[in-house]
Amino acid sequence: MNNFTHHEGALVLFSGGQDSTTCLAWALSRYQRVETIGFDYGQRHAIELSMRPDLLAGMRTLSPQWQERLGEDHMIDLSLISQLSSTAMTEDIAIEMQENGLPNTFVPGRNLMFMTVAATLAYRRGLTVLVGGMCETDFSGYPDCRDDTMKALQVALNLGMATRLKLETPLMWINKAQTWLLAEQLGGSALVETIRADTHTCYLGERGQLHPWGHGCGSCPACTLRARGYEQYRNGEFSINPAA
Template identity: 80%
Template sequence: MTSSSSALVLFSGGQDSTTCLAWALSRYERVETLGFDYGQRHAIELTVRPTLLQKLRECSPAWQARLGEDHMVDLSLLSRLSDTALTSDVEIAMQANGLPNTFVPGRNLMFMMVAATLAYRRGMDVLVGGMCETDYSGYPDCRDDTMKALQVTLNLGMASRFKLETPLMWIDKAQTWELAHALGGQALVDLIREHTHTCYLGERGALHPWGHGCGRCPACVLRARGYEEYVATLDTAAKTP
């Protein structure tokens, strides 16, 4: 357990945020979750969230005791302000600025600002997000520098001492699977495979070895490749005398 007693986790219903939630549940006495409806194309992630939360509670008596209230906030103005492949039915492509059109400008900045506002009211001092700049699509609001600068801004603007935790920042997708296994064993890995949603196109379909999804979008490609590397590491370890 850490010196801080409570954490608010940005929980979308995807692989990364589920792993982050398990990470927080292993460290903090009181954990709450926050989701956002921002008109995302893959709104199926919001549908799977309640089942995920219930199954996480069932993973451990300690997690059951620590996992508290879930909050949902309507940020549909993001879809009205932006024109992206995550908020519109358009083909995923690279843009002239070097970023994929799945980048939703201001999304993570707004998420953290709203999270800090809710945490302030709830008396919580740690915000946990699944941002990562090791194995990602190049989004500038996923970078460590952005999160550090945002932490300073939020604390100055709210006269608070928030700590922004990003446990996945410096690990790749294979290591994210490894972290899930370290936190909750094979039960948590299977839960993530079977019940989370990460696919940008919102496709559930058949259950692949790595989970549900189209298998073609950037999110699915990263997730599948990471799972293959994770399994390969397990196979190598099993063969090592």
């Protein structure tokens, strides 16, 4: 685990999934004060929200440092999002591609709103870093997960609030196999097992059977990425070694 620590405080966008849990571990290894924020936007897979408290409690047990650094959790009602758009993430409809080339799991404006609300809370809480699990290596082409979007948003937020917030996206340039590896580097096999057994990624909200890679339907895009990444991780199939 990297013991180099920044004295700044960080707010992690924490959904209860694999990526956000890895990002939380990443922040806990770097910042002396870490808080979390989650959003209820009417998502189909809301099971991840019910799992968040136990998952946060479990993260505290993995390291005395993490226990000391992990602070308050904030749950925000953003049900407005589900009222504004009809997507496979908020309604019981089949997952498919749209005419614009994006899957209908894309929720327009979601990450933009998430980051704006998180920045507002960070302002009030005196936190100077926002950490999100956005990635444009293994992703579905969502435009609000791209590095250019996050850089532009950081500029806009700081101009609009006269702040110097940093938006950190530690997973931006790594794939799912490397994300599993990063978790191992940050918290050892205990963190890998916590992510495997206690996080939730499945778009359909399936919990049920515990597969080698975790819980889920096994067929939706999120499960497919997670399962393939775990297999590559277990087989040592990654091209770079992401720094922890």
